[in-house]
Amino acid sequence: METLYQHQPRYQPKKRLLRTLGIVCLTGLLMSCGVKDNVKILKLGHNLDQTTSVHKAMVFMGERLHELSGGTMRVDVYPSGQLGSERELIELLQVGSLAMTKVSASPMEGFVPEMRIFSIPYVFRNEEHLWRFLESDVGKGMLAKGEDKRLRGIGYYDAGSRSFYSQCGTGKPIRTPSDLSGLKVRVQESQTSVRMIQALGGSATPISWGELYTALQQGVVDAAENNPPSFYLSKHFEVCKLFTIDEHTSVPDVMLISSYVWSTLSEQQQIWLQQAMDESVDFQRELWARDTQEALAAVQAAGVEVVYPDKTLFQEQVKSMHESYRGEPIYDLMQRINDM
Numbered sequence: 471m472e473t474l475y476q477h478q479p480r481y482q483p484k485k486r487l488l489r490t491l492g493i494v495c496l497t498g499l500l501m502s503c504g505v506k507d508n509v510k511i512l513k514l515g516h517n518l519d520q521t522t523s524v525h526k527a528m529v530f531m532g533e534r535l536h537e538l539s540g541g542t543m544r545v546d547v548y549p550s551g552q553l554g555s556e557r558e559l560i561e562l563l564q565v566g567s568l569a570m571t572k573v574s575a576s577p578m579e580g581f582v583p584e585m586r587i588f589s590i591p592y593v594f595r596n597e598e599h600l601w602r603f604l605e606s607d608v609g610k611g612m613l614a615k616g617e618d619k620r621l622r623g624i625g626y627y628d629a630g631s632r633s634f635y636s637q638c639g640t641g642k643p644i645r646t647p648s649d650l651s652g653l654k655v656r657v658q659e660s661q662t663s664v665r666m667i668q669a670l671g672g673s674a675t676p677i678s679w680g681e682l683y684t685a686l687q688q689g690v691v692d693a694a695e696n697n698p699p700s701f702y703l704s705k706h707f708e709v710c711k712l713f714t715i716d717e718h719t720s721v722p723d724v725m726l727i728s729s730y731v732w733s734t735l736s737e738q739q740q741i742w743l744q745q746a747m748d749e750s751v752d753f754q755r756e757l758w759a760r761d762t763q764e765a766l767a768a769v770q771a772a773g774v775e776v777v778y779p780d781k782t783l784f785q786e787q788v789k790s791m792h793e794s795y796r797g798e799p800i801y802d803l804m805q806r807i808n809d810m
């Protein structure tokens with residue numbers, strides 16, 4: 471059985487630790503949160519571009535927090551991975567060097583094992599099914615599960631469903647599951663995503679989002695997978711010319727606050743922050759639907775072929791992966807979600 475990191479020669483935990491410590495020192499200077507002119511400032515780092523609906527929603531959240539608190543609270547947003555990769559940002563929250571981050575639920579599975587559910591393919595039938603789960607007690611409860619790791623989830627943003635993009639440089643196209651055979655496919659830092667690619671016959675390479683454009687360009691990987699806005703706004707479509715809408719997973723984005731920083735907020739400040747977050751979710755979900763359509767049209771206009779494959783072929787191929795969870799609590803969760 472291949473392990474998560476077998477295919478990632480550049481992944482060096484020691485180096486990563488050093489980098490994280492470097493960032494800790496840097497952000498130690500920045501401070502995770504502070505009070506300036508009587509305004510409580512929360513620093514928020516994330517790895518998406520400023521043109522994404524998710525970034526816009528975070529700015530909206532900051533503005534609402536400012537209003538609700540009568541100008542006594544503010545969120546400063548640092549986009550585009552300036553403060554580190556998603557895993558590094560999560561680690562900064564744990565040590566209290568950064569107040570907030572928005573990450574994909576995929577790397578969160580390393581901290582909250584239940585979050586694996588989002589990276590198991592074809593658990594959710596569609597967007598509506600996913601949100602029924604996210605808004606259920608179990609879905610909301612999952613946000614609280616990181617507390618013992620000093621990570622408090624305060625909400626989910628929409629990140630649609632993920633599909634394969636291929637024909638990157640000289641890489642082969644993915645039109646059916648058998649096309650994955652022998653292909654090197656980039657995944658997030660998530661063991662479950664690695665297992666999915668293996669179940670489909672490909673070989674998985676975890677690479678951080680910020681490094682992916684170059685990795686695709688240089689042929690470090692042959693293909694990747696993501697939702698339409700991410701494919702478009704990251705400009706990966708300049709390198710990869712086939713987008714195969716197989717919608718294998720629906721992985722939401724998660725907003726986190728360091729439990730340490732949360733505990734320094736008064737009850738009233740916590741209420742304002744939660745309300746600002748909840749309002750920003752509605753704001754983002756509206757933008758998301760429009761952005762998805764626009765992204766698909768834009769990549770096609772730029773010469774990308776968008777195809778809708780027979781999804782049942784992909785579903786068949788990952789049945790054994792589903793079965794491999796039998797007897798584990800995650801299997802029961804899959805069943806519960808199926809019945810929702």
Ligand code: GCU
Pocket residue numbers: 517518556572573574629658678679695696697700723
């Ligand atoms: C999505 C998600 C990001 C994540 C990215 C990835 O775009 O919103 O948070 O980093 O996928 O595949 O790495």
